[in-house]
Amino acid sequence: GQNIDQPTEMTATEGAIVQINCTYQTSGFNGLFWYQQHAGEAPTFLSYNVLDGLEEKGRFSSFLSRSKGYSYLLLKELQMKDSASYLCAVRDSNYQLIWGAGTKLIIKP
């Protein structure tokens, strides 16, 4: 079966750095997405990786290793507004998105 694994919850301190990991086992691979979802709101797109390596976008970076079935989302200079759930999703060979259950990130002052 297809599976996306990510930690259920993480806690970090304001101003620090946090890395949220995602491992996947899917039938084929056509890209990996990270979304942010604040409580009670819609998920919003953060990043897309289809080739190995690091994609940087401001305070957020996303890394992909296709051979390891692994990605991480790196958040720097954490702010209180970064408290949210972070969803990892992989597009499979049928171009359907397979979603992880999300990682709830709690930022403490």
Place this chain on the structure above:
Amino acid sequence: ETGVTQTPRHLVMGMTNKKSLKCEQHLGHNAMYWYKQSAKKPLELMFVYSLEERVENNSVPSRFSPECPNSSHLFLHLHTLQPEDSALYLCASSQVPASADEQFFGPGTRLTVL
């Protein structure tokens, strides 16, 4: 504002009721999706309309039926639901084919079935 709107935002219904959820996208996309989001579970893809073709998830009970009259509007018709159907129902849209094909989500309808 994401360009995808959903109504109603909250819905409470009994198991014998019939209701419909509405989604509208103002982004000019050609694909629309219905997802179910339950607490601490992955997003479950329910239905996809892409390039005017419907792709159906076989595990979706028949008490849920989608309707896509055009590329901008999507409905989810509900009838004789069960309490376990209580969840957040999210609509999304995207442009296909596209390299990134990011999906834009609406704010969701919080459904409670009594």
